[in-house]
Amino acid sequence: MKQKFDIIESTCVPLPLENVDTDQIIPARFLKATTRDEKFFGDNLFRDWRYDKEGNLKPDFVLNNPLYGGEILVAGKNFGSGSSREHAAWAIAGYGFKVVISSFFADIHKNNELNNFVLPVVVSEHFLANLFTSIQANPKMQVRVDVPNQTVTNLSTGESETFEINGYKKYCLMNALDDIDFLLENREKIEAWEKMSR
Amino acid sequence: MNTLFDKIWDAHVVQNVEDGPTQLYIDRLYCHEVTSPQAFEGLRARGLQCFRPKQIFCMPDHNTPTHDQDKPIEDPVSKTQVDTLEKNAKDFGLTHFGMMHPKNGIIHVVGPERGLSLPGMTIVCGDSHTSTHGAVGAVAFGIGTSEVEMVMASQCILQQKPKSMRINVEGVLQKGVTAKDIALYLMSELTTSGATGYFIEYAGSTIRALSMEGRLTLCNLSIEMGARGGFIAPDETTFEYLKGREYAPQGNDWEKAVEYWKTLKSGEDAVFDKELNFKAEDIEPMVTYGTNPGMGIGISQEIPGLDTIPEAGKISYMKSLDYMGFAPQEKMLGKKVDYVFLGACTNGRIEDFRAFASIVKGKKKAEHVTAWLVPGSWMVDSQIREEGLDVILKQAGFEIRQPGCSACLAMNDDKIPAGKLSVSTSNRNFEGRQGPGARTVLASPLVAAAAAITGVITDPRDFL
Structure with missing residues (x-):
């Protein structure tokens, strides 16, 4: 969903697993939809970790633990590997996450998050490990993600890092613009390119 | 550059x-x-x-x-x-x-x-x-x-x-x-x-x-x-x-x-951000033992011990082996196989069917193994029939299905049941990839064929 990004302060949901692939974020059997119903995808985020075969909540999975909540998902390295399914980003957005923090994201998934106004924030391994420790010590601790200044701060320890985002994408996020808006404005350039290279 | x-x-x-x-x-x-x-x-x-x-x-x-x-x-x-x-x-x-x-x-x-x-x-x-x-x-x-x-x-x-x-x-x-x-x-x-x-x-x-x-x-x-x-x-x-x-x-x-x-090649002076070198002789037939495709070993080797895994990855590693029902330092050879899948965009081409047929020719599929052989396209299907591979496969107890992605990601009916072990020529062994609870071992068509015949994970070189 298009939304303007500025400063986000929120509690976090910790998922200290590495290599979380998009098949886990949203299993293939939920990819048969023909619309972008974010509620449907959000309801099935991490479906097989969240529910058992009978559809009962698995109490030991973090999304089912009432201690944790918020707009920020914190995950182990190599988050979103595997399939290009954008449904994974729709599920994350649909569940209500605005930011995913990890030390490493898979390329396609990272783009998919950005295209759905979910901000992937890459932090150092050290920052990530400390953040998991902070959340474990106090599930109500908050993180501040400041998009204009490109900083992410663990408000429990005060530890802060800058994160990378290119100027174009930052402008898009802060102004709720997407890439298609941009490309449509550039059709003349595309036609000129076609003429030149054919 | x-x-x-x-x-x-x-x-x-x-x-x-x-x-x-x-x-x-x-x-x-x-x-x-x-x-x-x-x-x-x-x-x-x-x-x-x-x-x-x-x-x-x-x-x-x-x-x-x-x-x-x-x-x-x-x-x-x-x-x-x-x-x-x-x-x-x-x-x-x-x-x-x-x-x-x-x-x-x-x-x-x-x-x-x-x-x-x-x-x-x-x-x-x-x-x-x-x-x-x-x-x-x-x-x-x-x-x-x-x-x-x-x-x-x-x-x-x-x-x-x-x-x-x-x-x-x-x-x-x-x-x-x-x-x-x-x-x-x-x-x-x-x-x-x-x-x-x-x-x-x-x-x-x-x-x-x-x-x-x-x-x-x-x-x-x-x-x-x-x-x-x-x-x-x-x-x-x-x-x-x-x-x-x-x-x-x-x-x-x-x-x-x-x-x-013909002009499309890197220059002699090309500089890459990273360059890696490997030797063909170091590679043996491979199988995966975990729940991501990087968790692979030579078919004759043991599943790595927990002490070889970095601290931050230990939880994920054990979660993965628990899902597969395997333990560190076990051998993959000899593990009982329930399903064999030949196909997918990875290995659903004519050469893959030739390889599979070369192993099963004149033998019989293990009775307890369910095998799904799915050509990648109708063109591959025609090639299989033109070359008579369908006859060889049929005599060995295999049928050829119709083209599609099939059990690679189980969006159609071809789902591996929960708990069953599948030797698959597809590309991903993620949890639940081939069906909720399915356990996937990724391998080549030769390894898949050897498993289909013996009913256990088998070194295809035994048949060559």
């Missing part, structure tokens, strides 16, 4: 956005039924048409059943998705190879075999295994649905230019070692994120000696190392493969095209 990747990329730059991505022109967009409906929906919402409809090819493959394709799909939700693609293609004036169309099959099998994917092209599809098409010497990569919509609307995509990596493999492969094993070996060395942010060029004498089918398998699996894509500079093998294919240039155009394609 001066890599083949640079040459193809630079030739497609419409503009470099200030402090932003590159606007890259796309020659070919492929669409399947799963990742395209919301893109078409987006176009409708904005009142747009496809900008260059002739450059877009559509076909269903993920949901298609592998039997009775002449009848309507039983699952109403799958049927809606497949029907939606047909309607969208019609509404937007795009070429569509529907179910039972002689040109239908898995999009990454059909593209190269019909000559739709050509050297020097930029190719995208809402599917991570689009990297497959790199085998013909194209820059091909998977994208999300929003990006599919971008390409439909403008024939362009906004992308950060990836870094370049060259992987050289030198020497002669041992008997029983295939392109699939090279890929599984590279993944086990690089991990599933080792090439993230990079575009790989595969080079070296081992790669040059691979057939086109082998190259397609290798490039297909680039994404499993995290790479944006992977490709191989075109050579005589490429030209020989493409010549005469339906959508490839014909006559004078062919000669001109080959002349140009």
Whole structure:
């Protein structure tokens, strides 16, 4: 969903697993939809970790633990590997996450998050490990993600890092613009390119 | 600098956005039924048409059943998705190879075999295994649905230019070692994120000696190392493969095209951001033991001990082995196999069926094994029958199903039941990938065939 990004302060949901692939974020059997119903995808985020075969909540999975909540998902390295399914980003957005923090994201998934106004924030391994420790010590601790200044701060320890985002994408996020808006404005350039290279 | 990747990329730059991505022109967009409906929906919402409809090819493959394709799909939700693609293609004036169309099959099998994917092209599809098409010497990569919509609307995509990596493999492969094993070996060395942010060029004498089918398998699996894509500079093998294919240039155009394609190689002075070297002789037939494709070992080796795993990865490692029902330091050889799957965009080509048949010829399938043999396309299906492989397979107790993605991701009925162990020639062994609770061991068609005969994980070299 298009939304303007500025400063986000929120509690976090910790998922200290590495290599979380998009098949886990949203299993293939939920990819048969023909619309972008974010509620449907959000309801099935991490479906097989969240529910058992009978559809009962698995109490030991973090999304089912009432201690944790918020707009920020914190995950182990190599988050979103595997399939290009954008449904994974729709599920994350649909569940209500605005930011995913990890030390490493898979390329396609990272783009998919950005295209759905979910901000992937890459932090150092050290920052990530400390953040998991902070959340474990106090599930109500908050993180501040400041998009204009490109900083992410663990408000429990005060530890802060800058994160990378290119100027174009930052402008898009802060102004709720997407890439298609941009490309449509550039059709003349595309036609000129076609003429030149054919 | 001066890599083949640079040459193809630079030739497609419409503009470099200030402090932003590159606007890259796309020659070919492929669409399947799963990742395209919301893109078409987006176009409708904005009142747009496809900008260059002739450059877009559509076909269903993920949901298609592998039997009775002449009848309507039983699952109403799958049927809606497949029907939606047909309607969208019609509404937007795009070429569509529907179910039972002689040109239908898995999009990454059909593209190269019909000559739709050509050297020097930029190719995208809402599917991570689009990297497959790199085998013909194209820059091909998977994208999300929003990006599919971008390409439909403008024939362009906004992308950060990836870094370049060259992987050289030198020497002669041992008997029983295939392109699939090279890929599984590279993944086990690089991990599933080792090439993230990079575009790989595969080079070296081992790669040059691979057939086109082998190259397609290798490039297909680039994404499993995290790479944006992977490709191989075109050579005589490429030209020989493409010549005469339906959508490839014909006559004078062919000669001109080959002349140009011959220039598509990295310069002698090319500098890569990263360069890795491997020896063919170090590779044995591979199997995976965990729940990501980087968790692979030579078939004769043991599952790594917990002490070899870095601290931050120990929880994930044990979660993975628990799911598989395996323990550290166990051998993979001899583990009982319930299902065998030959197919997918990874190993659903004629050479894969030849390899499988070469092992099972004159033998019988183990009784307790259920085997699904699914050609990647109707063209592969015809080749199987022309070469008489269907007879060999039938005599050994195997039947050939109808083309599609099938049990690779179990979006159709071909689901491995919970708890069952599947030896699969597909590309991913993620939890639940082949069906909720299914346990997947990735391997080559030779390993799959040996398992199908003995009913346990078996070294295919015993049969060669």
